[in-house]
Amino acid sequence: MGENNPVILGLDVGTQSVKLVAYDPQTRQIAATVGEALELAAGDDGSREQRAEWWIDAIRACFARLDPALRARVTAIGVSGQQHGFVPLDRAGNVLAPAKLWCDTSTAAECDLIMDAVGGAQRAIEIAGNPILVGYTASKLPWTREHRSQAYAQLATILLPHDYVNFWLTGERWMERGDASGTGWLDVRTRQWSDELIAATDPDRDLRACLPPLVEADALFPIAAAIADELGLPHGVRVSAGGGDNMMAAIGTGNVSPGVLSMSLGTSGTLFAHTDRPMVDDAGRWAAFCDSTGGWLPLICTMNCTVATEAVAGLCGFSTKQGDELLAGTRPGAGGLLMLPFLNGERTPNLPNGRGSLFGITATNLNPANLYRAAMEGAVYSLKNGYDAFVDAGLRFEAIRLTGGGSQSVVWRQMIADVFGLPVDVPEQAEGAAFGAALQALWATQRAEDPGADLAALAAAHVRLEPRLSAHPHAEATAAYEAQYRRFLSHLDAIRPLYA
Structure with a gap:
């Protein structure tokens, strides 16, 4: 039943593992769930890092475990990722250093340096809505400048983990505002970058030039043909904007309207x-x-x-x-x-x-x-x-x-x-972030056909609670x-x- 129905994929690139959920929106059934464990490099100084290629290798392993007939039915992919991680790219798109993660506390001093440059934590909140807390992406830039100077000198693009996976899938670089909030540079009131906080991170360099364009939550991008072939996917697959794992878990638990x-x-x-x-x-x-x-x-x-x-x-x-x-x-x-x-x-x-x-x-x-x-x-x-x-x-x-x-x-x-x-x-779907990424991709494809497609209604229809739990x-x-x-x-x- 439903063997020819379109399938939406949700990918969640977490700290401990990559999880993939294949969802059939017509039958409202999960067609497959697979996962692959990830390594974590930890240091006594509080550093917590992963290599971007570990994520990609784990994604490849997840796809390899999907039935080819199921892969042939895929129409869209949504990507969820651990927030705050810093993936530095050069102009050619090569990764310059291991990704420092959300749980990396080795850059705590850099948080204070950035906030001091704008007048303190209270001023940072006035400017952008948030202080620069430990783990936020902004603090990782001064640390990299000091400890990985060659990588910093070659830095052309700043990406977050889910951005990097999107880049690998499509060849395009972008950020969406949910995950971008966790950099510390986004003014959440205006939903635009804060030039003052970006300048405070490095007054001698225009880091804004390294930030990819911000896109709307319902944006869609075509998968790169070579990646589609490698993963056994149709060339018509579209990749949604995606987001941070918390933002995707909000969608996956139906938390898209006030009160939840x-x-x-x-x-x-x-x-x-x-x-x-x-x-x-x-x-x-x-x-x-x-x-x-x-x-x-x-x-x-x-x-x-x-x-x-x-x-x-x-x-x-x-x-x-x-x-x-x-x-x-x-x-x-x-x-x-x-x-x-x-x-x-x-x-x-x-x-x-x-x-x-x-x-x-x-x-x-x-x-x-x-x-x-x-x-x-x-x-x-x-x-x-x-x-x-x-x-x-x-x-x-x-x-x-x-x-x-x-x-x-x-x-x-x-x-x-x-x-x-x-x-x-x-909710019935335990993998809330991966499922939420799939629902965001489903919503984006619906919006491409009908700009009035409502995410709250979609979540109400697809997010079901398990009363036994x-x-x-x-x-x-x-x-x-x-x-x-x-x-x-x-x-x-x-x-x-x-x-x-």
């Missing part, structure tokens, strides 16, 4: 909502990003989510797939263990030089189960800290839509519901977590001076 709160539990943890106007916080408590639909995406990002639970699992010699079973004998509060899981430094709260901390150890509570629970709870408390800022700003939500690897865990889902005191829903808060657990969350905040205040 999405949470992604991956290597990082994110909370994001849709607004139809710029939502800038004077204190910079959230990222005031554009989204990849033409609206805006206020976003909370933590740099340590499943990375914390995976680290504990690895230390204790079990798999995270065994985590739920292990936690069956534990209770909220982890027997008094409290973890601040800042293994990669942290963005929310803003402690780029932070390190993980473990408190409340006794002779009886230090065991693998409680340690694993403390890591999970600490990751959730960091997100709750960001959520409180949304609530302070007047945003209200009736439920949370969960995506990412953590969404498949019964314990994660119930913990989110209990800590936030909100019902949790999980829903979770509802339990009052007793919510109260227990609230007490532990208050401990988390007090310990957070205590360690801030150590990592200032």
Whole structure:
């Protein structure tokens, strides 16, 4: 059934893997899902890097595992990518150096240099809506100038990870405004580049000349014939603008109109909502990003989510797939263990030089189960800290839509519901970013035929929730977590001076 239907592909180039989703919009069924793991080069200085060719090799491997008959039905591709990564190209399109990633904290000092050049963090918010936070693309340029001077001298184009994949697919260079928000250079109010912040990044060079043109969210580009042949795709395939993984996950969870709160539990943890106007916080408590639909995406990002639970699992010699079973004998509060899981430094709260901390150890509570629970709870408390800022700003939500690897865990889902005191829903499609990229590509192809095609209506039709994965808060657990969350905040205040 549907063997001749057109197929839309969504590609998500993440930190840990590349995922490909093949979607049949007529039957509203996933025709195939494949993934390929990625390496990560980590340094003691906080550096986190990947080579762009690793992404391409993983994409090739994903396509090789798709049935040729399915590939022949593909009409469009949407690409999602980890945000903030810096891919430097020379004039010929060659990659000049490894890509520094969103979780790279080695450029924390450069963030301050850029903001100091414009008059401080508050002035950066006034200019463009956001401070330059650790991990943002802007800070990677002065670092590259200092540490990879030859690459910087040859720099002709600045691309983000999903931009680079688009460039490989089409031979064309562009950025869309959602992912561009994460560079730190985009004025999110006007949706245009901030000349002042670009100049502050390097006053001796016109970096604006290295930035590709900004395109609208519904833009489409033809795939390069040679790439189509290599991947076994028709020459008529079109590639949509794509976007950052959070922007694509918003589409993939149906978060394209106000009132929906999405949470992604991956290597990082994110909370994001849709607004139809710029939502800038004077204190910079959230990222005031554009989204990849033409609206805006206020976003909370933590740099340590499943990375914390995976680290504990690895230390204790079990798999995270065994985590739920292990936690069956534990209770909220982890027997008094409290973890601040800042293994990669942290963005929310803003402690780029932070390190993980473990408190409340006794002779009886230090065991693998409680340690694993403390890591999970600490990751959730960091997100709750960001959520409180949304609530302070007047945003209200009736439920949370969960995506990412953590969404498949019964314990994660119930913990989110209990800590936030909100019902949790999980879309049928677990790969929210890849699925969202496919839906954006579907919307763009529809807009090419009908400029009035509505993304909210499309998302309502194609994003379906899985009722068997829903979770509802339990009052007793919510109260227990609230007490532990208050401990988390007090310990957070205590360690801030150590990592200032």
